[in-house]
Amino acid sequence: MEFTASGAPAATGCAPRICLVTMGCAKNEVDSAAMARRLAAAGYRIVEAPDGADVIVVNTCSFIQAATEESLEAIFEAASLPRVAAGDASIVVAGCMPARYGDDLADELVEARAFVPCSKEDDIVEVVASLAGPASGDAPSDAADAAGPVFSYVKISDGCDRFCSYCTIPLIRGRYRSFGYEDIRADAARAVEEGAREIVLIAQDTGRWGQDLPGNRDLAWLVDQLAVELPDTWLRVMYVQPEGVTDALLAVMAQRENVCSYLDIPLQHVSARLLRAMNRAGSAEKFAALIDHIRALVPDVTLRTTLIAGFPGETEDDFEALCDFVAEAPFDYVGVFPYSREEGTKAFDLPDQLDEDEKLERAQVLRDVADTVCGARVAARIGRAMPVLVEGAEEDGQLYGRAQCQAPEVDGVTYVDGGNPGEVVQTVIADTLLYEMEGECR
Ligand code: SF4
Numbered sequence: 001m002e003f004t005a006s007g008a009p010a011a012t013g014c015a016p017r018i019c020l021v022t023m024g025c026a027k028n029e030v031d032s033a034a035m036a037r038r039l040a041a042a043g044y045r046i047v048e049a050p051d052g053a054d055v056i057v058v059n060t061c062s063f064i065q066a067a068t069e070e071s072l073e074a075i076f077e078a079a080s081l082p083r084v085a086a087g088d089a090s091i092v093v094a095g096c097m098p099a100r101y102g103d104d105l106a107d108e109l110v111e112a113r114a115f116v117p118c119s120k121e122d123d124i125v126e127v128v129a130s131l132a133g134p135a136s137g138d139a140p141s142d143a144a145d146a147a148g149p150v151f152s153y154v155k156i157s158d159g160c161d162r163f164c165s166y167c168t169i170p171l172i173r174g175r176y177r178s179f180g181y182e183d184i185r186a187d188a189a190r191a192v193e194e195g196a197r198e199i200v201l202i203a204q205d206t207g208r209w210g211q212d213l214p215g216n217r218d219l220a221w222l223v224d225q226l227a228v229e230l231p232d233t234w235l236r237v238m239y240v241q242p243e244g245v246t247d248a249l250l251a252v253m254a255q256r257e258n259v260c261s262y263l264d265i266p267l268q269h270v271s272a273r274l275l276r277a278m279n280r281a282g283s284a285e286k287f288a289a290l291i292d293h294i295r296a297l298v299p300d301v302t303l304r305t306t307l308i309a310g311f312p313g314e315t316e317d318d319f320e321a322l323c324d325f326v327a328e329a330p331f332d333y334v335g336v337f338p339y340s341r342e343e344g345t346k347a348f349d350l351p352d353q354l355d356e357d358e359k360l361e362r363a364q365v366l367r368d369v370a371d372t373v374c375g376a377r378v379a380a381r382i383g384r385a386m387p388v389l390v391e392g393a394e395e396d397g398q399l400y401g402r403a404q405c406q407a408p409e410v411d412g413v414t415y416v417d418g419g420n421p422g423e424v425v426q427t428v429i430a431d432t433l434l435y436e437m438e439g440e441c442r
Contacts, residue, residue, distance in 0.1 A: 015045040016132035019053035021078065023071045024061025026202050026238075026409070028095055030155045032059045035094070035124045042125045043135030051081050054132045055090050057116075057124070060097035063168055064340035071097055072109075079111035090131040092116060094124070099172045100344075118158075118173060150391045150401075150422050151198035151234075151408050152191035156184050156222065160204040162241070164268070165279045165346040166311065166339065169204055178209050181222065188226055188233075197389055197422055198234040199226065200408060206237050207244010220248035227256040234389065236260040236407060242267065242282055242290055250297040260404040263294065264304040270325045271318045274311050277350060284325050291329055302405035304333040309366050310359030311339045312350035319362055323369045332377050333411050333435070334370035338363040371434065378412075381405070381429045381437065388427050388439050390419040401425075403437065412436045 018039050022032040035057065036046050050056045056078045060071035075093060083089040090113040098105055099117035106115060114127045129135075160169050161176040188199045201223070203209065210217040219237065227235050235258060240249070242265055253261050269275055272283035294301055307322065326334055338359035341348055354362075390401040391413070400413040412435030419425035419441065427439030 015043050015135040016054040016128070017047045017052060018044045018055045018057065018128060018132070019047050019050040021050060021056060021058045021074055023059060023074055024063065024067055024096065026153045026200070027155060027158075027204070028059050028061055030153050030202070031095065031118065031121055032057075035059070035121055038122070038125050039128060042129075044125075044128060044132075045135075050078055051083065053083075053089055055092060055128050056081075056084070057092045057094050057128075059095040060093060062096035062100040062172060064342060066340065068097060068100075071095075075109065075111055084111075090114070092124075092127060092131070094118075094121060096172045100168060149194075149196060150389060151200055152188075152194075152196035153200045153202050154184060154187045154191065155179065155203060156201050156206060156209050157203040161208070162205060163279055163346075165277060165350070166308070166342065168342050168345060171344055173204065176205065176208055176212060178211070178213050180213070181217065181225070184222065185226065185229065188230060192230055192233055195422055196233070197424065198236060198402075198408075199230065200236045200238060201226075202238050205239065205241055205244070207240040207246075207249075218246070218248065219244065220246055220252050223249065223259055224252045224256065227252065227259050231258060234258055234260055234404065236262055236404075238264045238407065240265055242287065245290065245294060247297065250294060253301065254298045260302075261298050261300050262302045262304070262404060262407060264306075264407065265290075266306045268306065268308050269311060269314075269318075270322055271314070274314060274318060277313060277347070278308075278311065279346070284321060287325070288329060291331075295330070302332045303330065304335070304407065304411070305331050306335040306337065307366060308337055308339050309362040310354045312341075312347060312354070313352040314339075314354065314362075319366075323366055326366065326369050327373055330377065331370070331374060332405065333374055333407075334366075335410065336363050336366045336370060375432075375434045378435055378437065379432045382432060383429065385426065385428050385442070386439070387424045388414045388416050388419075390416060390421050390423050390425060392421050403427075403429075403439070406437075414439045417441055 020032045020036055022028050040046050047053055058075050061067040078091050091111055092114045093112040094116040095118050098115040113131055116127055157178045159174040159176045163170050207219055209219045253259050267287055270284035275282050386403045388401040388403050390399055393399050399416050403414050414437040416439045426442045429437050430440045431438040
């Protein structure tokens with residue numbers, strides 16, 4: 001066997017090994033999976049562990065400062081691996097960070113041998129080839145024999161045209177671009193072939209899908225079409241801005257059993273003045289009316305939202321009104337984020353910025369309000385019958401999965417007493433603990 005300067009076996013004689021490390025949100029996971037598919041198709045071997053890889057691709061998140069810092073930590077961790085330190089393996093920094101910071105990054109981040117911003121991710125094979133040499137033939141991957149995940153994210157567009165004043169996404173990801181139906185259907189069908197029983201449609205702004213495509217296709221049409229083509233698969237839509245909630249979409253949710261009656265509607269705040277400063281629309285009254293309308297058309301709908309605490313100019317009265325809204329509006333899940341002041345955004349220059357401690361404190365107060373209200377709504381499901389998609393088992397063998405009212409990774413899980421991963425079991429909810437549920441199979 002041939003050894004390298006770091007003492008690790010050399011990669012000569014077999015396909016170069018590539019490890020993708022993904023930071024940030026589900027949208028980045030989808031991008032990493034697409035890069036992995038391209039690399040595998042080109043003959044590279046995709047591995048799980050970075051310490052044996054010839055190239056480590058860190059797919060970064062740079063949406064807010066905290067995410068940038070986490071991505072930097074991942075890069076420095078990769079740089080400290082013996083094979084990287086000895087020069088036998090290389091780091092590629094991909095995704096949002098090179099898109100946001102551009103050429104400045106190359107001077108600052110000497111650990112990286114190459115940068116691939118999100119708009120250039122199709123070039124990943126050429127970039128890896130320039131570092132690790134070409135690959136040929138079918139290469140096995142660490143995950144080749146493993147069952148695919150029970151759910152799969154499918155991205156339906158990229159970019160965003162809304163330009164919320166606090167958000168870096170339009171700077172990083174560019175203008176809104178809907179993906180064509182055939183591509184979305186192919187991604188969903190491949191995930192189902194690999195074992196997915198639930199497809200989660202994601203984008204920065206899913207409700208806008210189709211507006212830039214020829215014809216009259218919209219999100220409601222897309223979801224309906226996929227629901228018909230994949231009748232045994234659950235479909236879920238995330239990140240529908242309030243303006244994207246249409247009666248047609250609600251009708252599809254109400255009519256199609258395999259479309260989860262679940263809406264994730266980012267409101268961000270309820271003060272009309274602050275929403276205007278955010279370059280968004282709405283008010284507490286308008287949002288309350290929207291929620292009533294949704295519940296009238298889809299009575300069993302599960303609602304999630306995200307809110308920002310401590311936006312510049314948020315007075316104590318504004319914050320109190322936000323807490324009151326959460327206490328009264330029937331949301332099942334609420335994600336709370338302290339405002340993050342990001343360079344390059346309009347909100348960066350707004351007056352009346354709150355200090356960091358105040359923002360963190362308000363966010364925690366709001367989370368506590370949400371936990372009380374949402375925890376009670378989850379507890380009210382005790383005694384209700386609902387199907388649960390079994391996802392896996394804990395180390396002690398306890399099976400868990402999710403009901404249609406629980407989105408992956410954010411809403412907790414349901415522990416069940418029967419079934420196998422990938423199977424939908426009929427349960428009755430026997431108990432809850434804040435956001436977790438316990439279902440007894442019938
Ligand atoms: S809708 Fe607003 S917050 Fe969401 S990605 Fe677009 S600009 Fe950012």
